[in-house]
Amino acid sequence: xxxxxxxxxxxxxxxxxxxxxxxxxxxxxxxxxxxxxxxxxxxxxxxxxxxxxxxxxxxxxxxxxxxxxxxxxxxxxxxxxxxxxxxxxxxxxxxxxxxxxxxxxxxxxxxxxxxxxxxxxxxxxxxxxxxxxxxxxxxxxxxxxxxxxxxxxxxxxxxxxxxxxxxxxxxxxxxxxxxxxxxxxxxxxxxxxxxxxxxxxxxxxxxxxxxxxxxxxxxxxxxxxxxxxxxxxxxxxxxxxxxxxxxxxxxxxxxxxxxxxxxxxxxxxxxxxxxxxxxxxxxxxxxxxxxxxxxxxxxxxxxxxxxxxxxxxxxxxxxxxxxxxxxxxxxxxxxxxxxxxxxxxxxxxxxxxxxxxxxxxxxxxxxxxxxx
Numbered sequence: 001x002x003x004x005x006x007x008x009x010x011x012x013x014x015x016x017x018x019x020x021x022x023x024x025x026x027x028x029x030x031x032x033x034x035x036x037x038x039x040x041x042x043x044x045x046x047x048x049x050x051x052x053x054x055x056x057x058x059x060x061x062x063x064x065x066x067x068x069x070x071x072x073x074x075x076x077x078x079x080x081x082x083x084x085x086x087x088x089x090x091x092x093x094x095x096x097x098x099x100x101x102x103x104x105x106x107x108x109x110x111x112x113x114x115x116x117x118x119x120x121x122x123x124x125x126x127x128x129x130x131x132x133x134x135x136x137x138x139x140x141x142x143x144x145x146x147x148x149x150x151x152x153x154x155x156x157x158x159x160x161x162x163x164x165x166x167x168x169x170x171x172x173x174x175x176x177x178x179x180x181x182x183x184x185x186x187x188x189x190x191x192x193x194x195x196x197x198x199x200x201x202x203x204x205x206x207x208x209x210x211x212x213x214x215x216x217x218x219x220x221x222x223x224x225x226x227x228x229x230x231x232x233x234x235x236x237x238x239x240x241x242x243x244x245x246x247x248x249x250x251x252x253x254x255x256x257x258x259x260x261x262x263x264x265x266x267x268x269x270x271x272x273x274x275x276x277x278x279x280x281x282x283x284x285x286x287x288x289x290x291x292x293x294x295x296x297x298x299x300x301x302x303x304x305x306x307x308x309x310x311x312x313x314x315x316x317x318x319x320x321x322x323x324x325x326x327x328x329x330x331x332x333x334x335x336x337x338x339x340x341x342x343x344x345x346x347x348x349x350x351x352x353x354x355x356x357x358x359x360x361x362x363x364x365x366x367x368x369x370x371x372x
Contacts, residue, residue, distance in 0.1 A: 004070040004341035009354065012055040018069050018345070019043055019052075031230045031256070033323055035071055038232035038254040042069070045252035045315050046234045056352020062242045065249070068345025069234040070338035076257070076330035077227040078147025079138025080216060085114060085156040087164055087210040091202040093118060094126040095153055099137040101129065104145045104332055105269075109261045110153050117157040119181035120198060135213075142332025150261060150328045151216035151224035160212025168201045226326040231255040233274075233338040235346040236312075241369060244362030246282055246347055248312030251339065256319040258329035263318060270316045270335045277339020279306050285359050 011021035023039055026032040043049065051067055058064035084096045095110045111125040118124075128134060138148050161181055168186050169176035172194040180189055187195035196204075216225070236249040251274050260266050283304040287296045297303045340358055347365070348354045353372040355364050 004072075004338070005344055005348075005354065008068065008345040008348065012348075015054070017052060019048060022069065022071060029071075029230070030073065030228065031323075034230045034256050034319065035232065037322065038071070038230065038256065038319060039069070041317055041319075042232045042234045042252050042254045045254070045317065046236055046250055048234060051236065053349070055349050058350050058352075062240055064239045064241060064350040065237070066239070066346045066348070066350025067234060067236055068342045068347070068349055069232065070341035070345065071230065071232045072334065072337035073228065073230050074143060074330075074334035074337065075227045076143040076147065076229055076334065078151060078216060078225045078328070078330070079141060079144040081137040081148035081152035082135040082216075083137070083149070083152035083156040083214045084135045085153070085160045085212040085214070087118075087160050087202060087205070087212075089202055089205040089207060089209065091124075091199040092126065093120065093124060094128055095156070096128045096134045097137045097149060097152065098132050098134040099129045099145065099149050100140050102140045104140065104142060105262065105265045106145060106149060108265055109146050109150055112262050113150055113153045114157045117154060117181075118161055118198075119183055119185065121184075141330070143330025143334065145330070145332075146261070147225040147227075147328045147330050148216050151218075151221075152214040154214065154224055155216070155218055155221050156212045156214030158212070159214060160210050163210045163212065164201060164205070167204050168196060171204050172196065223327055225328045226258050227329060229256050229258065229329050229331075229334050231335055231338060233335070233342045235339070235342040237343060237346040237350060239347055239350045239365065241351060241365075244365035244369075246343070246360050246362075246365065248278055248282075248310065248343070250313040250315065251278070251342065252315045252317075253335055253338075254317045254319060255331070255335050256322075257331045257334070258321070258326040260318055260320050261328060263320075266318055266331055267316045269331045270318075271314055273333075273335035274314050274316075274339055275306075275311055276336055278311050278343070280359065281340040281343040282306065282310070282359050282361070285361070 011018045111122045165176045165179045186201040233253045238247045355368045
């Protein structure tokens with residue numbers, strides 16, 4: 001935010017549309033082609049070309065409407081992780097690691113990866129996490145957990161499947177390298193008559209359990225994750241200059257996050273970041289006694305949070321490997337960066353002056369208007 005607000009201030013000084021300004025300077029970023037695509041897509045989602053006006057040129061009447069934008073980047077590097085995948089003779093599959101799910105979607109993503117690798121359905125997979133007795137994995141992180149655990153799970157599942165294929169190949173009189181697991185079956189790619197259901201294939205194990213191990217990082221296991229993402233957000237707000245109240249009409253977000261494992265869940269993370277962004281941009285503020293350091297609003301009576309009616313319309317679009325073949329990158333933190341700047345820029349566009357600090361509470365909006 002410390003960068004994006006001055007950048008929009010500069011665009012206003014240059015009498016430029018911020019969309020044109022940021023696209024013109026996108027080559028200064030690490031991923032210019034991604035940002036240009038995201039700016040155009042986000043502008044389409046929010047109707048920028050029809051709604052944007054020069055700063056402060058929002059017409060007569062006490063309610064002023066404005067648009068603002070922001071772009072951001074983040075690391076998202078994965079943590080180290082070890083996974084153990086077990087295939088039982090009865091067809092049961094379990095993913096085991098000492099990770100956790102504190103809202104980052106670990107249960108879902110690990111189930112998706114194991115199920116897709118083995119040609120099964122998500123309910124066929126049992127995920128065991130949350131115990132230090134399991135193979136060690138990294139600490140919880142909004143942008144580290146999924147990248148680390150997904151890579152170790154993929155490797156462990158592939159290794160377990162290779163062992164199963166070796167057993168099934170003998171029973172089918174086929175080459176193990178020619179076998180695939182898909183749609184609940186293990187079969188030959190070149191001879192479809194050589195096929196077993198998943199349950200039949202697992203019964204060939206007798207009383208043996210296959211245990212596949214996978215680690216992240218694994219220098220010999222290929223690159224399954226990455227770091228460095230880009231995102232663009234635009235906000236459409238209304239500001240009542242008589243009361244100082246800022247209302248959100250719509251926020252649009254376009255986010256690049258490398259390989260998306262579960263689209264609905266990934267979008268949900270972005271929606272959550274936008275809601276959180278509205279909260280800290282307009283409402284949340286810790287007030288302290290400057291002498292004692294005591295927090296003066298430590299409860300929900302005086303610490304303001306938005307309600308459902310304060311959030312406005314939200315729209316999210318994920319960029320899925322449009323420009324490269326990068327692996328999994330964390331999504332928990334990146335989209336939480338831009339909302340404050342996009343909303344602040346939209347308020348400046350609406351009322352013609354910058355409100356210098358967040359949250360953009362009515363008293364600060366009125367003070368900025370008075371100073372102007």
